[in-house]
Amino acid sequence: MTSISTRLANKVTWARLKSPWVLHFNSGACNGCDIEIVALLTPRYDVERFGIKLEPSPRHADVLLTTGVVTTQCAERLKRIYDQMPQPKFVVAIGACACSGGVFKGNYTVTGGVDKVIPVNAYIPGCPPKPEAIIDGIVKLLNSLKEAKPDDSK
């Protein structure tokens, strides 16, 4: 017979998979990826049917969706927002800029991709990725969470 704590942990994982709350942060994007994220919430794509909800506060969020290259002014904010999120937390880098720096790599106010500042769990390339690709990325992340234990997240 499984212990109460294991059953509780399973329950929590189940709840997390069924309703991941996401926070969106733009650390210097061109708005291209951002409008595709907003498109996810609107009737054609409607990710709320998967239980995915856009959450305004970092303190309530499970997944951080970041878009855009990280500018030096935003790097500190991005780190702060990540630190404010409760464990376990997951980061999805959306778009070429967030993945690697994209066309802005090497510019004088640019730090680089998101992984230069915080650990990233999933990368979704594209300029910008189509909403279908973003959904696919998030679903893949959720599938990988099935096996994950709470302290697995970095």
Place this chain on the structure above:
Amino acid sequence: MGNGVQIQSTHLGKASIQIPAGSNRNVVKVLLETDKNAGISAITGLDLGEKIGLMYHVRTNGVIVTISTELPKDNPQIPSITDLIPGANFHEREVADLFGVIFQGHPNPGRLVLPEDWPENLYPLRKDAKIDELTTRPATSSFSKGAVQSEAESKLVNIFVGPQHPALLEPEKFSVKVDGEIVKAVEPRIGYVHRGVEKASEQRTYLQDVYLVERICGICNSCHASCFVETVEKILGTEVPPRGKYLRTIILELNRLHSHLLLLGHAGLEIGYETLFQYMWRDREPIMDLTELLTGNRVIASSLTVGGVRRDLKETDVPKIKTQLVILRKRMDFYQNLFNSEPSLRMRTRNVGTLSKEDALKLCVVGPVARASGVNMDVRKDEPYEAYGEIPFKLITRSEGDTYARLMVRLDEVTESINIIEYALDHLPEGPYRVKVPRVVVAGEAVSRVEAPRGELFYYVKSNGTAYPERVKVRTPTFANIPAFLKTAIGGSIADVPANFVSLDPCFSCTDR
């Protein structure tokens, strides 16, 4: 205008005037007095080696007149023109940030786009700025220190909006000072999205730059590409084939359609009318499909190139586009009815953030914001580019100048855009859609303007006879429109700030570059 003034006709607008540094105020004043609608479009800084070049691009009688002057590099000082025309405020601060020009008598000098902790005496757009030192700069704290407050100010409550805020899609900070419910002052801190695009474009070829400038803004990407390629074509003397011009016009209008629908939906969200947001964005999706059909991508089109467009329109695609436009036109009738009759929508937007015509002219605002305050201004009419000179359409203006008027101007422009696309499809000329252009651009300089969804977009390009541009200057519409928000928010309720703000259609990735 004074001694030492030379007037020439070049690609720098209708006329280009060379003046000595001291007489800038007099010449700007004379030009502003020639037209009651005159304003300043942009101020461009230039590194000329030994000297710093400075250009005032004045918009008068619907055309651009450029005033150029030169300053010594070791001590670049020039009298400020902000008291003559308050709209020059941000332009001067930006040149001060990036080139180190000191504007004597500027009311509030200080950082605009660069971080607060940026090293002194390091001006990124000067050619001799040490790039390596810049990129390895340690990321230090850039939280702005609290300014010394006067006694009257310390009684006000400071509300910070941003950098991360659910109502803002982009990282920007506004500190709103309120007395009870009433806004007393708004202080913006822009520059979080400053990616140094102007510098980066000097290190890439003209062809690569088309893709780079498109990524200044994902929403009005084709407008940026169009403005840049037009400027380069002016220097090259390239004439785009008629079919190319018409295809560009269709792409630009699709861009405007999706941007306006996006904003109208977003405005619904900000005033607490989420159904409107969901409806508008549902109706916007077919426009994204059409953009994909025409260009191969939903958002960043990458379809325009120097000399024409990269893809032709298939004959079989024309009916598909027309069918979608007919559906959208029907939906627009529904929204017209809604905006005219829905009391909650009107109550949240009527008489909110009213910008008078005088203020609109003084602050040099552009686009739908200016047109909602009764200023007749549209680059498509004033200086037709692409195929706009041959296509009949109506210039939409309103006189109220409030948030409601700004939204209604955009709603009416959607219908006009549908008309323009339908006309362009019906009159699409046969023939080639692109001409071959050399990779190396002859030495020269030019300015160009495009009516982006948010207003007049301005580009200046200087070529030095190689495959790489010497200087690319971008002045985006939101950069010109932010002063309008700082002015109209004061005296209003804090609860009206989101509706007022969003009615400018702010885009900070454009503003900061």
